[in-house]
Structures are given as structure tokens and as C-alpha cells.
Amino acid sequence: xxxxxxxxxxxxxxxAVRGVSFDAPDGKITGLLGPNGAGKSTTMRVLCxxxxxxxxxxxxxxxxxxxxxxxxxxxxxxxxxxxxxYPRLTARENIAYYARLCGLAKDVIDDKVEEIVQVLGISxxxxxxxxxxxxxxxxxxxxxxxxxxxPQNLVLDEPTNGLDVMATRGLRELLEKxxxxxxxxxxxxxxxxxxxxxxxxxxxxAKGKVAIHDSADGIRERTCRENLEDAFVAALEMVxxx
Amino acid sequence: xxxxxxxxxxxxxxxxFRDRRSLTVALLMAFMMPALILFLIGFxxxxxxxxxxxSVTLPVIGAERAPNLMRYLESRNIEIVEGPADATAAAxxxxxxxxxxxxxxPDDFGAQLAxxxxxxxxxxxxxxxxAGNSEVGxxxxxxxxxxxxxxxxxxxxxxxxxxxxxxLNIDDxxxxxxxxxxxxxxxxxxxxxLFALLMxxxxxxxxxxxxxxxxxxxxxxxxxxxxxxxxxxGKMAATCLFMSLxxxxxxxxxxxxxxxxxxxxxxxxxxxxxxVVFATFLLLCPFIPTGAAWMTLFALFTKSFKEAxxxxxxxxxxxxxxxxxxxxxxxxxxxxxxxxxxxxxxxILVDMISNEPVNGLHVAVSALxxxxxxxxxxxxxxxxxxxxxxxx
Numbered sequence: 121x122x123x124x125x126x127x128x129x130x131x132x133x134x135x136a137v138r139g140v141s142f143d144a145p146d147g148k149i150t151g152l153l154g155p156n157g158a159g160k161s162t163t164m165r166v167l168c169x170x171x172x173x174x175x176x177x178x179x180x181x182x183x184x185x186x187x188x189x190x191x192x193x194x195x196x197x198x199x200x201x202x203x204x205x206y207p208r209l210t211a212r213e214n215i216a217y218y219a220r221l222c223g224l225a226k227d228v229i230d231d232k233v234e235e236i237v238q239v240l241g242i243s244x245x246x247x248x249x250x251x252x253x254x255x256x257x258x259x260x261x262x263x264x265x266x267x268x269x270x271p272q273n274l275v276l277d278e279p280t281n282g283l284d285v286m287a288t289r290g291l292r293e294l295l296e297k298x299x300x301x302x303x304x305x306x307x308x309x310x311x312x313x314x315x316x317x318x319x320x321x322x323x324x325x326a327k328g329k330v331a332i333h334d335s336a337d338g339i340r341e342r343t344c345r346e347n348l349e350d351a352f353v354a355a356l357e358m359v360x361x362x
Numbered sequence: 363x364x365x366x367x368x369x370x371x372x373x374x375x376x377x378x379f380r381d382r383r384s385l386t387v388a389l390l391m392a393f394m395m396p397a398l399i400l401f402l403i404g405f406x407x408x409x410x411x412x413x414x415x416x417s418v419t420l421p422v423i424g425a426e427r428a429p430n431l432m433r434y435l436e437s438r439n440i441e442i443v444e445g446p447a448d449a450t451a452a453a454x455x456x457x458x459x460x461x462x463x464x465x466x467x468p469d470d471f472g473a474q475l476a477x478x479x480x481x482x483x484x485x486x487x488x489x490x491x492x493a494g495n496s497e498v499g500x501x502x503x504x505x506x507x508x509x510x511x512x513x514x515x516x517x518x519x520x521x522x523x524x525x526x527x528x529x530l531n532i533d534d535x536x537x538x539x540x541x542x543x544x545x546x547x548x549x550x551x552x553x554x555x556l557f558a559l560l561m562x563x564x565x566x567x568x569x570x571x572x573x574x575x576x577x578x579x580x581x582x583x584x585x586x587x588x589x590x591x592x593x594x595x596g597k598m599a600a601t602c603l604f605m606s607l608x609x610x611x612x613x614x615x616x617x618x619x620x621x622x623x624x625x626x627x628x629x630x631x632x633x634x635x636x637x638v639v640f641a642t643f644l645l646l647c648p649f650i651p652t653g654a655a656w657m658t659l660f661a662l663f664t665k666s667f668k669e670a671x672x673x674x675x676x677x678x679x680x681x682x683x684x685x686x687x688x689x690x691x692x693x694x695x696x697x698x699x700x701x702x703x704x705x706x707x708x709x710i711l712v713d714m715i716s717n718e719p720v721n722g723l724h725v726a727v728s729a730l731x732x733x734x735x736x737x738x739x740x741x742x743x744x745x746x747x748x749x750x751x752x753x754x
Binding site: 165 | 365369376381577
């Protein structure tokens with residue numbers, strides 16, 4: 121369960137996030153939707169304790185990201201935008217490195233890595249060095265890496281960017297599986313259709329503010345648009361006119 | 363959570379050992395550079411020592427006009443051969459490098475000598491031709507010698523004590539011990555060793571900082587439940603290991619090449635026994651974490667691999683500056699200097715190599731102050747690694 125309450129964040133003159141609030145409940149996939157530069161990545165970085173909000177609070181399963189950042193990081197797995205692997209390590213080694221860093225006991229690391237390899241279906245390239253991986257393979261391993269400490273919450277920043285259809289489908293199935301486990305998944309994207317296909321709840325962000333936060337149907341209803349894309353545009357216009 | 367430190371340390375070592383290209387360049391450089399420089403010195407030595415006992419061949423124009431001078435030159439192991447046709451041909455031959463020197467005896471040499479007018483001889487040489495300088499120098503010395511001999515004869519013939527022409531007796535006493543002379547050459551060694559040391563850790567430093575950011579592996583790493591202090595310290599420790607590896611290799615290289623280079627021929631007996639090799643390693647050890655922190659400090663500000671490489675390429679030269687300054691000013695070891703990293707190690711190393719007694723207090727102060735500087739730099743690195751702007 122992720123809770124964001126009125127966070128603000130500025131970088132110099134740029135006021136990137138202006139009072140974003142939302143809840144992402146367990147057992148659901150929450151989509152963070154917004155145009156480029158809306159403040160999605162900044163919000164996610166705050167959740168991963170990489171950035172401190174200027175104002176407001178955010179908690180991950182009750183752990184405050186500022187005052188209790190280490191606990192918050194234990195409860196969250198993150199797949200940042202443009203995640204990279206260590207090209208000279210194999211997929212397995214990349215995952216095992218994170219397992220060790222998370223403090224997993226020596227005797228369970230191998231089993232854990234194997235489990236993730238199976239869940240992600242990456243066994244055919246698990247022992248190859250990451251330098252030769254395709255973009256889709258990198259994303260899968262990076263996601264596996266983020267799951268190594270069994271986080272209840274998962275934050276994915278534009279994970280489908282640059283993936284082909286099959287890889288996107290694979291990722292979608294994986295997220296459905298994780299959702300069925302009862303995890304809280306926060307997923308950002310600027311692609312409307314993708315969010316509509318995958319997410320239970322959609323939080324539309326524009327210009328650093330939440331425009332609307334509802335289910336796909338709820339958003340259609342409240343914006344009086346049949347087409348979700350039109351609804352998205354209408355929601356953005358609501359922020360513009362404020 | 364001591365484990366995070368060790369995990370990063372081990373991973374960086376494994377990862378960078380697999381980076382064959384960078385590893386080969388760094389280690390090959392550490393091994394080849396000292397050897398190359400020592401062999402160049404050895405080559406120089408052979409040339410210098412060769413020329414002393416070999417006879418010099420001197421083309422002379424008009425040798426028949428000065429038979430006594432010719433006999434004198436021959437007695438000084440200078441072989442007289444027939445010279446070019448005339449002065450122009452002589453100048454051309456010297457300029458083209460066919461001859462190192464040509465001596466021309468003008469027509470009126472004998473007459474001038476008889477009239478007690480300073481008799482002119484012309485010595486053609488090319489000062490910019492360093493290879494021929496020692497031959498020309500020997501011919502010139504011989505001519506001065508003949509000049510002196512004639513003057514003595516003339517004065518004696520007139521009943522004047524020839525010593526009137528020598529109001530000064532200049533006695534050139536060289537007090538440098540053979541090892542001391544070697545130290546001048548080997549002072550360069552500390553420069554080379556430090557340089558190899560820094561180069562050994564450079565690629566790992568860049569890979570672990572700017573490289574990590576460029577690959578996009580930094581953000582997920584920092585999102586893990588591990589302390590950033592451990593992460594950066596683990597990376598720096600791995601850098602230190604690579605640096606000590608490079609240092610060991612270059613020390614072995616110096617040790618082996620010194621066995622092959624005939625420094626004794628220059629009257630040098632450098633003390634580079636196995637004991638000194640180990641002592642040198644220990645002496646330079648405190649500089650390893652300091653150097654690693656120095657490179658990391660700047661690498662943390664760079665955004666990309668390329669930018670980091672450019673900056674560090676310049677910045678590794680900075681710690682070696684004190685050595686250059688010392689070799690220009692020829693400073694003697696003093697207590698105050700021991701507080702300056704690099705400078706202190708260099709001065710102590712030169713003493714060790716030249717068999718001078720090494721002051722234990724100096725060594726202690728050098729090690730402690732270097733480590734203190736390293737600790738401060740490391741602390742700054744750890745602070746920098748906590749910044750939000752680290753992600754860029």
C-alpha cells in the first residue's frame with residue numbers, strides 16, 4: 121500500500137510536483153498516467169526515497185520515505201525508467217548481486233534467484249552476460265532484480281517504453297501474476313491504451329498535479345467522454361483551465 | 363550491514379576483472395612503463411660509456427700545415443683522416459651529418475705560429491647534433507690541451523714560470539656517492555610508480571561512478587535497502603585493490619629491469635633489493651586510499667564515461683606535481699615536507715634507493731598525514747554520494 125499526501129518538489133526554478141496525492145492499494149495495479157514532464161518520475165523517485173519532497177509526505181506500508189527511508193526501501197521494489205544491468209555480469213549474477221545487497225542469507229540466495237528466473241521465464245538466457253541482451257530481456261531481468269527481496273510494493277516507471285508487442289505482453293502477464301499475489305503495483309506510462317488495458321485504477325497527472333483519479337469507467341463517466349483517450353485529453357484540459 | 367560493503371567490493375572486482383580491455387591497458391601500462399624508461403636510460407648509458415675508449419676520427423683539411431698538432435691529436439687517440447676539399451665542403455658535410463666535426467688548418471697557420479700571432483684553426487661542428495657532441499668535445503679539449511702545451515713551452519723558453527698563466531687551480535670534487543647519482547635517475551621511479559598506481563584504479567573508478575549512471579544501473583542500486591555509505595566505500599575499496607595490483611606490477615617491473623640495465627657503468631649502485639621493493643610498497647600504501655578518493659571525488663561530478671575519462675586524465679597528473687617540483691628544486695628531506703602526501707613518499711623513497719639512512723619519524727608522519735588527507739577526501743566522497751543530484 122502506497123500513500124502519497126500532498127507532495128511538492130522543485131528543482132531550482134522548476135516546480136515539478138505541486139501537491140500530488142493518491143493511494144495505491146494492495147492487490148491492484150494503479151496506473152500513473154500523464155504526458156512527458158508531468159511529474160510521474162519525480163513522484164516515483166520520492167517513493168523510492170531517492171528524492172526528498174519539499175512538502176507533504178509519502179508512506180510505503182506505513183514507513184515514511186523521509187524519516188524511515190531504509191524501511192520504506194525494504195518494502196518497495198523499483199524498476200526506474202531506463203534501467204540498466206551490469207553488462208559483464210550474467211542475468212543470474214545481476215539478480216544475485218541485488219539479493220546479496222538486500223541482505224538475503226547466503227543459503228537462500230541461489231533458490232531465490234532460481235525462483236525469479238522461473239517466474240520471469242528467462243531461463244534460456246539466465247546464464248548469459250547482460251551486455252548482449254535485447255531491450256526486452258534487460259527489462260525482464262531488471263524487474264526480476266527488483267523482486268529479489270520480495271517487496272510488497274512495486275514501482276515501475278514506464279517499463280514498456282521501447283518494448284515490442286511480445287515483450288509488452290509478457291510483462292503485462294507478469295504484472296497480473298504479481299497483482300494476484302496481492303501486491304501493490306504502481307505503474308507509470310504516457311500511453312493511454314496500455315494503462316487502460318492493465319490498470320484497475322488510473323491516476324492522471326499533468327503539470328505536477330493530479331487531474332483525476334478513478335477507474336477507467338469512472339474517468340469516462342466523470343469526463344463525459346466515451347473514448348478513454350478523449351477522456352485523458354479532457355482531464356488534462358481541466359488542469360489547464362484551473 | 364557490513365555485508366553491503368563486502369558485496370559491492372567483491373562485485374566490483376569480479377565485474378572489472380571481466381573488463382579485459384581496460385584491465386589489460388592499465389596493467390600493461392603499470393608493467394611496461396618502468397621497464398621502458400629504465401631501458402632507455404640503459405641505452406643512453408651504453409652510448410656515453412662507449413665513446414670514452416673509442417678513438418675519434420677527425421677529418422682535417424691541410425693537415426700537412428700543422429704536423430706537430432696532428433701528432434699531438436693522434437697521441438690523444440684522435441685519428442686524423444683526409445678532410446673534404448675546402449671550407450664550404452666541410453660545412454656541408456657537417457651540416458648534412460656525414461661528419462661530426464671537421465678541422466681546417468688555414469694556409470698561414472705556420473706563419474702566424476712563427477710570428478706569435480694567435481694562429482687560427484677552424485673547427486666545424488653542429489651543436490644541434492647531440493649524437494656527435496661528445497666527439498666534438500673531445501677534439502675541442504685536445505685543441506685546448508695543445509694550446510696550453512704551446513703556451514707553456516713559449517713561457518719556459520723565455521724563462522717565465524709557466525704557472526703564471528694558472529692563477530687558479532680548479533679542483534672539481536664530485537661528492538655525490540654512486541648511489542646518490544643513481545637516485546637522480548631513480549627519483550623518476552617514484553613518479554612512474556605513482557602514475558601507474560593511479561592509472562590502475564582509474565577505469566574502475568569511472569565504471570563505478572559515471573559508468574553506473576550512464577548505464578542506468580545507479581537509480582535501481584540506490585533504491586535498494588542498503589546504505590549509500592557502504593555502496594561508495596565498497597566501490598572505493600575495490601579501486602584500492604586494483605591500484606595495489608598495479609603498484610605491485612610496476613615494482614616487479616622496476617626490480618627486473620634494474621637487473622638488466624647496467625647502471626653501475628655510470629658509477630651508480632642503486633639499492634633496489636627485494637627488501638627495498640617491499641619497503642617501497644609499504645611506503646606507498648597510505649597513498650592508495652588517498653589516490654582512490656581523489657579520483658572518485660571528481661568522477662562523482664561527471665555525467666558520462668567520456669567526461670570522466672577526460673577529467674581524470676588530467677587529474678591523475680595533479681598528485682604527481684610535487685615530484686616534478688622537487689626534481690627541479692632538488693629539495694632535501696625535511697620534517698615539514700613529510701606532511702605533504704606524494705612529496706614525502708618521494709623524498710623517503712629517494713633516500714631508500716640511495717642507501718641513505720631513513721628517518722623513522724619521517725616515515726610515520728608521511729604515512730599518517732597521507733592517510734589523514736585520504737580520510738578527508740573519502741569523507742567528502744561519502745557526503746557527495748548522499749546528494750539527490752547524484753542521479754543527474
